[in-house]
Amino acid sequence: MDAQFSTLTRIKDFVGPQGWTEDPDLIAPHLIEWRDRWSGTAPILLMPASTAEAQMILSQCHEAGLAVTTQGGNTGLVGAQIPRGEVLISTKRLNAIRSIDPVDDALVAEAGVILTQVQDAARQIGKRFPLSLASEGSATIGGLISTNAGGVHVRRHGMMRAQILGLEAVLPNGSLYEGLSALRKDNTGYDLKQLFIGAEGTLGLVTAATLKLVAQPRHTTVALLALETPAQAVELLHRLEAETAAVAAFEVMNHLGVTLALKNIANVRVPFSDLSPWLALVEFEGPNADLIETVEVALASALEAGLALDAVVAQNEAQAKSFWYLREEMSACQKPEGVAAKHDVSVPVSKIPVFLTLADAAAEKVAPGARIVAFGHCSDGNIHYDVIQPSAMSAETYKALVPQMNEAIHDVAMSFNGSISAEHGIGISRRDEFLRREPEANLVLMRAIKASFDPKNIMNPRVLL
Ligand SMILES: Cc1cc2nc3c(=O)[nH]c(=O)nc-3n(C[C@H](O)[C@H](O)[C@H](O)COP(=O)(O)OP(=O)(O)OC[C@H]3O[C@@H](n4cnc5c(N)ncnc54)[C@H](O)[C@@H]3O)c2cc1C
Structure with a gap:
């Protein structure tokens, strides 16, 4: 002491x-x-x-x-x-944007800089940092790196891992990993910066990073589509990508999620008179002024082909924001409904419909009457599959079933060679399950890496491994 x-x-x-x-x-x-x-x-x-x-x-x-x-x-x-x-x-006081370079398309931010500050700084020089997620007003660059965050633009721009050019981190013994490069190509040995990305703070303290900027899209437009089935969503994704070459985000929400958002969150609006089983929110971006016409033609032909029941293209920025607001509240809208077993799974995109069918059946078996909110990043095969306690069941009874529910839903995802954590990480909530499911050879390698960085196991010692 x-x-x-x-x-x-x-x-x-x-x-x-x-x-x-x-x-x-x-x-x-x-x-x-x-x-x-x-x-x-x-x-x-x-x-x-x-x-x-x-x-x-x-x-x-x-x-x-x-x-x-x-x-x-x-x-x-x-x-x-x-x-x-x-x-x-x-890291709240590590909050400087150290430099921004429009020629190198690179921005150096300290770990405590909030994502929206980076987005704003990039916008001011006519560039863009395309990572975007509902927590962007609070999440920091260090946290986003350490969780290898995903968000809504992954199909086009990749996860955080793909958006980092260089990185600076303090190792557990206080020495410094100096890798704040802005290079796009560098094949000199192991790419050590990648080890810190997604390490959940177990290998060192990230102090700054060089972020990759892209061109600001000249035009964007957002559409909300009413769908009958998730299979339509998958087909629609590919059709819209082929016909517009401009799909930047493709998100889905199920009927219960939308219903709870309307019930529990102020100022949520849906532009359809009847709620369909699924909604898809599609964001398009491109360089040409006729983007909106291209999108309208593609949507009309999708409707004609029976791939959607209805579609509304946002008429202005406020309406586009209201479509996004609905999607961003999918998690918060569940809170008043009681205990939820939350899952951040991914499967190959083609397997989303069958995953949902089998997961629904598995959830019903564990807790008959369980209420399912399924939403997320359809274009990445990443579904947030949340199972809320049945209305007739007490919170205590349901809490006792949550481990069984997690196991059942993750078994379904793994049966498609999926992942039990697509973008949120392992942390402490998924640690036991991760250690049980991960092949032993992978764990041996991960433990060897951890031991070589942090032999005294002082950094986030209860996390991940
Ligand atoms: C409403 C909401 C929506 C979300 N949506 C998404 C989404 O769409 N996609 C997605 O991927 N994630 C999403 N997330 C979770 C996302 O992982 C976090 O928002 C974010 O990546 C964590 O950043 P943070 O600064 O809050 O980190 P924290 O929560 O503070 O920390 C997260 C982890 O990073 C470590 N860490 C933090 N800073 C550092 C550092 N400087 N060096 C080393 N380790 C560090 C911590 O120890 C911890 O392990 C969402 C979260 C919320 C609340």
Whole structure:
């Protein structure tokens, strides 16, 4: 305890009064996740304002064998950012955009910069950082890197992994990985930066990254389509891609999800008089002013071919935003309905319809009357498949069934060679299942990598492995 006390005293002296707090009221918001699924404790909150301060903190913690948890915007969905007694390091003061270069198409942001700040900075020079997800007003660059976040533009622009040119990270012993390159090509040995991406804070503390910018699309348009089946959605995706070459996002929502959004979320609107079994939200982008005509022609021919029941193209930005608002509230709208077993699965796109049929049957078997909200990134085969407690069942009874429900839904995804975590990560919520399902040879390799970066296991020690 004395060693811990003197280690923390040295750190406090180094980072100064702005760089730490032990005030429980100030620490409290960092100890709870927004859905109230995870809560924790931390003896101290450290807030380094520079890479050098982050290095000092980690070198001291390493020497004393003090475990740490790193936190960005606290929007992660698998509990990895919530400490359970570890020293908590927040990146909120690592908040500078260090540089932006329109010729290199590169922006260097520190780990605590919020995604919308990066998007705005890129927009100001006529460029774009195309990562986009519902938590973009709070999620940080460090967190998005560490979870290899996906979002709605993955089919066209890839996940976070594909959008990073370079990276700087403090290793668990305080030394620095200096890889802040803006190079598009570099075949000099192992691509070490990729190891930090998706590592969920277990290999080091990311302090900054070079992000890849793309051209700002000159024209965008958004359509909402009423569909009968998920099979129509898959066919429609390919038809619209072929006919417009402009599909940037293709999201789906089932009937119950839309119903609950209308019921539980203020200002949600749907432009159809009858609610169809599925809705698809399609965003198009392209360089030509006739994009909207191209889209309307493609939608008309899809309707004629019986691939949709109805379609509305947003007439202005406000309507486009209202379509997106509906999609973004798919998760929050479930909260008043009770306990939900949430799944972030992916399967090959062609298998989405059969996955949904089999998963519905599996869920019904575990908890008859369970209510299913299925939505997400159809164009990536990534479905957020949430199973809410049956109306007639108590929350306590359903909670006891959640592990069985998770197992059943994940078994269906795995039967198509799918994934039990398409974009949210493993964290602590999926750790046991991941360790059970992952082939032993893969785990041996991952543990060897972890041990070589973090032999004392001080970084996010309860996470992933
Ligand atoms: C409403 C909502 C919608 C979402 N939609 C999507 C979606 O469409 N697609 C998707 O992929 N995800 C989605 N997410 C989850 C997404 O993973 C997180 O929003 C985001 O990636 C985490 O960023 P954060 O800054 O909040 O990180 P945190 O939640 O603070 O941390 C997440 C993980 O990253 C680690 N970490 C954070 N910063 C660093 C750092 N600097 N160095 C090392 N490790 C670090 C933490 O230890 C933890 O393991 C959504 C979340 C919400 C709340």
